Amino acid sequence: MEKVVEAEGSDEGKFEETGLETSNFVLSSPKNVTDPVVYKLVRVDGNGRLVPATDDELMEVEGLLENEKRETHIVADTGQALGCISNEVSPSGMPQLESSEGLSQSENTEADTEKLSAYLEETVPSGAKSSSDDHVTQSGRVGECLKPLDGPLEGGSSTSTGCISSKPDFSKLKGEICLDNLSIKELHEVFKATFGRDTTVKDKLWLKRRIAMGLTNSCDVSATTFVIKDNKLVKKDNEDGFNNVNLGAGKEVEYNEDLLNNLSSQIDDHQTTSEVRLGNNVVENNFASEDLAADQRAAKRVRKPTKRYIEELSEAESKEYSGRSIASTKSIGFRPLSSKAHARPARNVSLEGRTVITRLDSLGGFGIQVPCVYRIRRSRPRKNVTALLKFHPSGMGMTATIIKKGFDVHGSQMDNGSMNKVLEAKSTPEQAPEQFVAESKKETTPTDMGQNMGLKYVDPSGDTSDDNVVTVPTEKGGIRRKHHRAWTLSEVMKLVEGVSKYGAGRWSEIKRLAFASYSYRTSVDLKDKWRNLLKASFAQTPTDKGANSRKHPSMPIPASILLRVRELAEMQAQASLPNLSTGKLSACGGGSEWPFKYKLGTCDLTCSADSQSSRFQML
DNA sequence: TTTAGGG
DNA sequence: CCCTAAA
Known part of the structure; x- marks a missing residue:
């Protein structure tokens, strides 16, 4: 058996606040302290021998560290939920993720090797694991120690906690994914869709938690019922006060992701907010012409035959030979x-x-x-x-x-x-x-x-x-x-979110705001994906809703999402239609910064706009 | 640079 | 996804 420990050699004390330096962690030798980003992850097996961690482990841990780090920032900022957080973080400062269960399980029986390997696949730091006694049961413990704060990650989500009651639009009904009813196989599919890879774990609970974490971008999966609704975990059994805490915290909490995103990107473009405002103003001034242009765009463009591509290909080929x-x-x-x-x-x-x-x-x-x-x-x-x-x-x-x-x-x-x-x-x-x-x-x-x-x-x-x-x-x-990177479910949801907020076509906006943390998705990617989603949503007969379409195991986009995609598409198609209703529309959205082309479903947009300003206030 | 569209 | 044309 082996423990995963983190040996960190950061000269900046970068992750100090995560408390990683506590007893369980072996600080690396000082020789590696030169590179700020270098740290080592090793496993310690029974003999106390150190075994280098896989890159997987490294990166995963890294991600968690980052998360942890940023979360602490958030806490400092919002102050609101400080209380609950401090309760939930383990002494070592690390969230007790499923690592403990995975480890203790595999300790018990070797029938669980599969799980172990899956665990390694998923690798989560087990820093919280106490040194000697390892028998943490698999019961509800795991999630309970996690923060609720990062639950509602979907900042500005159209079904944000603050808006739920007043939401008349479709988003209320859509984007709901119930993990409870899924078989293991289905869970695997969802898992794959969510994380872009397979898993071998057969533990339903584990899968559900994991998926829930993925979908909500959160560690707050203490619930025993897993219904994801608009990127948030809906807990049917309200045995936990956290949800209430969340609601109580109100709007501020729900913009966490935006906060995160902004925090994460503020070095790159910490002018984002001002840019956004500017952008919106510009848009506002331009929306009339934009609509005009929309009509013209309808006509397909004629494309010249491209020789260059071929040339490049052959060129590359010859390069290889030479x-x-x-x-x-x-x-x-x-x-x-x-x-x-x-x-x-x-x-x-x-x-x-x-x-x-x-x-x-x-x-x-x-x-x-x-x-x-x-x-x-x-x-x-x-x-x-x-x-x-x-x-x-x-x-x-x-x-x-x-x-x-x-x-x-x-x-x-x-x-x-x-x-x-x-x-x-x-x-x-x-x-x-x-x-x-x-x-x-x-x-x-x-x-x-x-x-x-x-x-x-x-x-x-x-x-x-x-x-x-x-x-x-x-x-x-x-x-x-270059080349393919599978879209995860949460990404898709984000995209849908973004389109609903900013409108299809404002890809750069969406990219900058909703996908700030996904630097590997370009606006073009978003556009392409949206196109595919549209195709998928319209290709599919609306009859089979509720569950995932199992036709293509590789791409279990929940019908709910597709449905929403379709709605958005119809909505925007409508909105961009002729000018007969122009007056009405502009009246409807009066003063909004959105081009009237996207102004249908004002309530939703209003809410989003609201959220936007809120976010700005926070920053 | 960004968006639309073909491949 | 990649590439290009158009804006």
Whole structure:
């Protein structure tokens, strides 16, 4: 059995407030104290031997740390819920997540190894676990220690706690997801949709909690009934006073996410608020012409044949042959899998002038320097080598893997400043990173692993807890990921939220406000996703509502969400219709900052606008 | 730069 | 998702 402990080597005391330095945590040796973002996560197994943690664990913990950190900020800011928080945080300052249950379970019986592995997959720091006695039952304990504060994360949500009673619009009925009625299999689907990966856990309760946490972006899942409604957990059994506390705290609480987002992004663009105001004003002044333009947009554009794409493709191809270093990680991933991808010489220590972060990996007794990035593979549950081997027709197996790793140059090097920035910007504990565990060393002798103790982990991409996606960094802050990253349920919900608030088409607004913490989603992504949602929502017959459509296990977008998408779409289509009702509409929304094009459903918008101003007040 | 739309 | 054209 092993405990997961966090060994932190931050010279800034960055996470001090999380209380991580308490007894359970082993501070790393001072030698690593140079890099502010470097910290080590290790497991301690029975012998007291230290085992390097997987990147998964690292990143997950990192995310939680970040969360924790920001939450404490919030507490300081809102003051309101200080009382309850202090009660719920464990002595060590860490929330007692399901880690304790997972650990104690796996201790008891080895029938639970599956769970353990799943736990490792999910990795949550078990800092709160007390040193010797570990028998925490799986009963309600876990959630009870968590904060309620971050429950209503959906800032400005149309069904915010403050507005619930006065909400006449559709949002009241939609976006409700009941986890209770789902089978394990369905829960798995939802889990996958929520976190973008599979899980093997069969514990319903665990799954529900986990999903609930993901959907609400919250740790407040103490309830035994899991009904997610508009990103908030609805507790049917009101055995907990927390909910009431929440309601009592009123509006301030509900804008937590915006707060979080703003906190997280305030370094990047701490002018957001003013920008927003400006933007809205501009919009207000322009809405007349915007509507006009809308009509014109209706006509499809004619597209010139694009040669460039083809040219680029072929160019890249030839580059590969000529041995030129390929800047883009594009061809390095699992995409082409052509043998040449593995045959390239191991020399790309620096690429395009960027320095590459390397880490010491050990394999077969030899330590090799490999870039510490792209060990992670997005969106696929990490399995083991055998799974990986299937990707190599040549059967090169490990060797190929190693070489490949040697070439996987991320290149996203940032100075420490931006590194910190990035770390600050992290959020979304959901979506744990997927690690590219080619590391057969995992299965190799434990002694080898000892060498990894020197492992210096630098967050490769920085972004939002998990940019394991191949990214192509642009010098000025822009990291453009390449290829697919699955949309999680909560993201979708956010998107819907955003569209309902700001209107479809205001993608940059939505991106900046609702997706401030998801730096990997560009406005274009939002647009695309919305398009897909529309397609999905209209393609599907409205008959099967309530449950997830199980046609496509891969994409269990709850019908409720689709329904809402459809409504929004219809609404906005209506709103952008001819001018016959112009006068009426503008009268209806009088003085609002929204373009009248989006003014139907005024109540909702009013509420959102309200929330916006509230948020501004808080900041 | 942002948005719309095709692929 | 990626890419481009248009605004």
